[in-house]
Amino acid sequence: MDTLVTDTLLVTMDPGVPGSTGDLGIVDDGAVGWIDGEITYVGPTADVETADADHIVNGDGCLTLPGLVNAHVHGRHSLLRGAAQDVPEIEWMTRALGPISDHMTAEDGIVGAKLTAIEALLSGTTTLGEYASEVAELVSHVYQPLGLRISATETINAVPDDRADIAPDETYPFDRDAAAESITRSETLFKRFGDDPLIRPAYGPQALDMIPLDLLKSITEQARIHDRTVHMHVAQGDRERRQIAARYGTDSTTVAVLDDKGLLGDHLLAAHLHGATPEERERIAEAGVRMVGCPSSITAIDGVVPPIVEYHDHGGAVGLGTDQAPGPGGHNALREVRTAAMLAKADRGDPTALDAAGAIELATIGGARALGIADSVGSLSPGKRADVVICDMEHASVTPTVQTPFHTAIPNLVYAASSNEVRDVFIDGVQRVSDGSIVGLDVNDVVNDANKRAKRVFADAEADWRAAESSLVTAVDTGRL
Amino acid sequence: MDTLVTDTLLVTMDPGVPGSTGDLGIVDDGAVGWIDGEITYVGPTADVETADADHIVNGDGCLTLPGLVNAHVHGRHSLLRGAAQDVPEIEWMTRALGPISDHMTAEDGIVGAKLTAIEALLSGTTTLGEYASEVAELVSHVYQPLGLRISATETINAVPDDRADIAPDETYPFDRDAAAESITRSETLFKRFGDDPLIRPAYGPQALDMIPLDLLKSITEQARIHDRTVHMHVAQGDRERRQIAARYGTDSTTVAVLDDKGLLGDHLLAAHLHGATPEERERIAEAGVRMVGCPSSITAIDGVVPPIVEYHDHGGAVGLGTDQAPGPGGHNALREVRTAAMLAKADRGDPTALDAAGAIELATIGGARALGIADSVGSLSPGKRADVVICDMEHASVTPTVQTPFHTAIPNLVYAASSNEVRDVFIDGVQRVSDGSIVGLDVNDVVNDANKRAKRVFADAEADWRAAESSLVTAVDTGRL
Numbered sequence: 001m002d003t004l005v006t007d008t009l010l011v012t013m014d015p016g017v018p019g020s021t022g023d024l025g026i027v028d029d030g031a032v033g034w035i036d037g038e039i040t041y042v043g044p045t046a047d048v049e050t051a052d053a054d055h056i057v058n059g060d061g062c063l064t065l066p067g068l069v070n071a072h073v074h075g076r077h078s079l080l081r082g083a084a085q086d087v088p089e090i091e092w093m094t095r096a097l098g099p100i101s102d103h104m105t106a107e108d109g110i111v112g113a114k115l116t117a118i119e120a121l122l123s124g125t126t127t128l129g130e131y132a133s134e135v136a137e138l139v140s141h142v143y144q145p146l147g148l149r150i151s152a153t154e155t156i157n158a159v160p161d162d163r164a165d166i167a168p169d170e171t172y173p174f175d176r177d178a179a180a181e182s183i184t185r186s187e188t189l190f191k192r193f194g195d196d197p198l199i200r201p202a203y204g205p206q207a208l209d210m211i212p213l214d215l216l217k218s219i220t221e222q223a224r225i226h227d228r229t230v231h232m233h234v235a236q237g238d239r240e241r242r243q244i245a246a247r248y249g250t251d252s253t254t255v256a257v258l259d260d261k262g263l264l265g266d267h268l269l270a271a272h273l274h275g276a277t278p279e280e281r282e283r284i285a286e287a288g289v290r291m292v293g294c295p296s297s298i299t300a301i302d303g304v305v306p307p308i309v310e311y312h313d314h315g316g317a318v319g320l321g322t323d324q325a326p327g328p329g330g331h332n333a334l335r336e337v338r339t340a341a342m343l344a345k346a347d348r349g350d351p352t353a354l355d356a357a358g359a360i361e362l363a364t365i366g367g368a369r370a371l372g373i374a375d376s377v378g379s380l381s382p383g384k385r386a387d388v389v390i391c392d393m394e395h396a397s398v399t400p401t402v403q404t405p406f407h408t409a410i411p412n413l414v415y416a417a418s419s420n421e422v423r424d425v426f427i428d429g430v431q432r433v434s435d436g437s438i439v440g441l442d443v444n445d446v447v448n449d450a451n452k453r454a455k456r457v458f459a460d461a462e463a464d465w466r467a468a469e470s471s472l473v474t475a476v477d478t479g480r481l
Numbered sequence: 482m483d484t485l486v487t488d489t490l491l492v493t494m495d496p497g498v499p500g501s502t503g504d505l506g507i508v509d510d511g512a513v514g515w516i517d518g519e520i521t522y523v524g525p526t527a528d529v530e531t532a533d534a535d536h537i538v539n540g541d542g543c544l545t546l547p548g549l550v551n552a553h554v555h556g557r558h559s560l561l562r563g564a565a566q567d568v569p570e571i572e573w574m575t576r577a578l579g580p581i582s583d584h585m586t587a588e589d590g591i592v593g594a595k596l597t598a599i600e601a602l603l604s605g606t607t608t609l610g611e612y613a614s615e616v617a618e619l620v621s622h623v624y625q626p627l628g629l630r631i632s633a634t635e636t637i638n639a640v641p642d643d644r645a646d647i648a649p650d651e652t653y654p655f656d657r658d659a660a661a662e663s664i665t666r667s668e669t670l671f672k673r674f675g676d677d678p679l680i681r682p683a684y685g686p687q688a689l690d691m692i693p694l695d696l697l698k699s700i701t702e703q704a705r706i707h708d709r710t711v712h713m714h715v716a717q718g719d720r721e722r723r724q725i726a727a728r729y730g731t732d733s734t735t736v737a738v739l740d741d742k743g744l745l746g747d748h749l750l751a752a753h754l755h756g757a758t759p760e761e762r763e764r765i766a767e768a769g770v771r772m773v774g775c776p777s778s779i780t781a782i783d784g785v786v787p788p789i790v791e792y793h794d795h796g797g798a799v800g801l802g803t804d805q806a807p808g809p810g811g812h813n814a815l816r817e818v819r820t821a822a823m824l825a826k827a828d829r830g831d832p833t834a835l836d837a838a839g840a841i842e843l844a845t846i847g848g849a850r851a852l853g854i855a856d857s858v859g860s861l862s863p864g865k866r867a868d869v870v871i872c873d874m875e876h877a878s879v880t881p882t883v884q885t886p887f888h889t890a891i892p893n894l895v896y897a898a899s900s901n902e903v904r905d906v907f908i909d910g911v912q913r914v915s916d917g918s919i920v921g922l923d924v925n926d927v928v929n930d931a932n933k934r935a936k937r938v939f940a941d942a943e944a945d946w947r948a949a950e951s952s953l954v955t956a957v958d959t960g961r962l
């Protein structure tokens with residue numbers, strides 16, 4: 001074996017692992033090893049020949065688990081962390097974030113994505129579901145050099161960027177040329193990265209209100225033929241609802257239109273879903289639609305807890321995402337796990353809702369299923385790729401670790417960890433974080449570059465931002481921001 | 482001056498500070514200095530004579546704010562972090578945590594409190610509202626040596642520890658001898674620490690269902706005479722409600738009894754309050770009762786968001802607490818600030834609920850008001866004590882920091898920070914955290930000691946814990962824990 005992690009508490013998320021116990025596939029004194037990035041051993045340390053390994057990683061005092069999957073992020077916006085939060089949902093994009101993000105250059109976006117990648121890696125994330133226009137730029141300049149596994153979704157839409165002055169009940173005009181350009185970019189993405197073991201392209205029709213139905217149908221057809229994912233924002237709130245009613249008839253909803261047109265199915269990954277009815281959620285879970293929920297983001301921006309637990313209860317595949325930094329704050333995957341559990345308990349009035357095991361499931365195998373990559377990642381299973389995270393549980397904030405009569409490390413990872421605990425991260429068998437530091441990257445350089453760029457973007461945007469008159473302008477003027 | 486922090490973004494929480502702007506008393510290029518622990522300068526760096534300072538602390542790239550106040554903690558239980566969560570509220574104490582905590586020794590509790598103190602200091606906490614039986618032991622062995630400011634509350638109750646087998650509607654028998662002993666301990670606490678500048682004793686009648694009314698009256702009278710705080714759990718859930726109904730009459734509630742007997746007033750600090758009606762909350766806020774809410778704890782254990790925002794809207798003084806580690810995970814004050822804001826938004830269905838400034842207010846001056854110590858801490862104001870936290874905002878996860886047209890550091894501290902950012906902590910002018918490390922403490926020794934002790938406690942408790950048959954037993958048996 002190239003590498004063998006030994007003497008560790010393993011949470012494999014694969015109940016079939018030899019020597020493991022229970023739903024989580026726990027091995028008390030476990031080992032996981034790989035050759036050329038493929039896991040060849042998972043099980044008790046006592047049952048593996050350590051002399052065969054080129055490189056032994058001592059996992060004593062550590063919890064080792066599958067790399068975390070953050071299934072829905074817009075990475076560029078980390079450059080604008082802190083730009084838009086605590087505002088009414090209707091203001092967030094058009095009056096708070098938009099007037100500032102309009103001043104970002106392509107280079108600014110790349111540096112923003114670097115901040116995202118840093119936070120992701122340092123919190124144990126091995127896969128990101130990146131969703132962006134010109135996503136190939138982010139993949140090639142940021143994610144690929146850092147070795148992250150990426151579900152790369154090119155945004156496809158047919159609406160003008162500047163739609164702030166369209167009234168909520170007036171349908172957006174569709175720009176078919178813009179849509180065609182984004183479809184071309186999407187096709188290029190598939191050609192360029194289709195054979196890359198770490199990059200899995202997906203189709204990204206932004207939302208039903210943002211694309212003509214015939215284009216969505218042809219994209220869906222392509223996805224079905226080539227067994228690819230259609231990653232789409234579905235039922236994400238009031239603005240979409242009003243657009244769908246205006247375009248498809250008063251009683252229409254996104255889910256109803258998709259269902260009526262035969263566009264539901266297991267090719268579809270639906271982000272958010274908080275605007276769907278309980279019946280619609282049940283219907284689409286039955287249809288095999290996968291879901292990604294973003295608890296911090298949707299709570300921060302909409303004041304709504306996404307229906308993750310409900311969707312899981314319907315038997316749907318569900319993963320977690322952090323969406324974008326402005327609002328929820330960033331892309332710390334361990335923090336999102338805790339937030340998901342806390343918000344689920346509050347939303348359902350039930351402290352048993354989303355237990356620690358369920359939260360870990362969402363962030364690992366759940367996310368892998370959501371992105372359609374559970375054949376290769378999401379659990380520590382022989383034959384899967386070696387995306388492995390080793391968390392040092394000998395930090396005061398996650399102490400104590402006992403293994404009898406149960407494993408405190410499991411709830412402590414979910415409720416107590418901050419991400420300091422993430423010691424080593426391997427992606428596809430290659431070490432990308434070592435002893436809490438990203439291999440081959442000077443984080444300070446990125447921070448300094450980001451601060452310089454942000455200073456310019458915010459300064460350039462000031463007049464537009466003030467003119468948009470979001471409630472943050474008042475907050476600034478009263479010295480609360 | 483002893484010490485002068487310069488060139489920093491100051492969030493003073495005192496709008497009266499010269500050169501500051503707005504509600505938060507922000508100074509862009511600020512300085513704060515002190516002599517013998519008393520703040521003597523707060524304002525622009527440009528207006529202070531740096532040559533007069535013995536020790537200059539460069540605050541460039543940092544956000545400097547008042548030390549955080551964590552107003553309600555049971556520190557011992559950090560030794561049992563991970564022992565009880567994801568269970569029905571009715572099981573949490575009696576069937577999940579209790580059977581394990583019964584096996585703790587006094588020494589175990591001291592080591593638990595050390596874990597609490599470590600997490601507190603490293604997350605920028607300078608004051609803890611510790612609530613415990615034999616609290617003097619924790620103060621003298623843990624908090625005092627580490628220099629923490631403590632509101633020390635001795636638990637006073639008259640009910641047997643072993644009340645698990647009392648039916649919910651059968652009133653607890655009162656043990657007046659036990660109550661007398663706890664009152665004696667409380668009196669000793671006042672004598673021993675009454676003149677200590679860092680330790681402020683408070684009276685701790687545990688809850689109305691746990692103490693005879695005449696004792697609560699006499700305690701309240703003492704508190705009023707000596708201008709001390711009565712720190713009491715009020716309206717904390719179903720068990721208390723049923724006890725009050727059984728003891729005082731079917732229509733009785735805790736707040737109604739306290740009101741009727743003249744026990745409401747500004748001497749009272751009420752923890753939790755989630756079991757009170759909206760009308761009762763309004764009534765007691767008007768009566769000057771202070772409140773401490775524990776968002777993570779009450780959500781994790783009860784599935785309920787405490788009424789912090791509502792109480793603040795009624796004009797009541799409110800602070801935040803982390804309660805105990807089992808359930809919410811621990812005592813990271815910055816994490817609690819974010820959780821408070823997220824849960825408030827979810828609970829009220831409103832993304833503007835509890836903005837970043839409001840969350841910082843709760844954790845600083847709000848907490849100081851709740852504990853009755855706002856005359857000396859809670860803001861960076863000339864004449865107050867120098868409890869000061871310096872957060873390095875040049876971490877990738879809180880980048881960028883821009884100051885025009887507004888301060889991204891404010892939302893980024895609340896929504897994005899993890900506590901890694903806490904660089905230096907001063908309490909009463911003395912440096913207790915330096916460059917992210919606690920001065921004069923080997924954290925690893927505490928971690929190792931805690932792990933050894935916890936292993937023994939959990940092993941000793943196993944049979945009792947299994948016999949209590951909480952739902953965690955099933956979780957363990959299915960390999961989810």
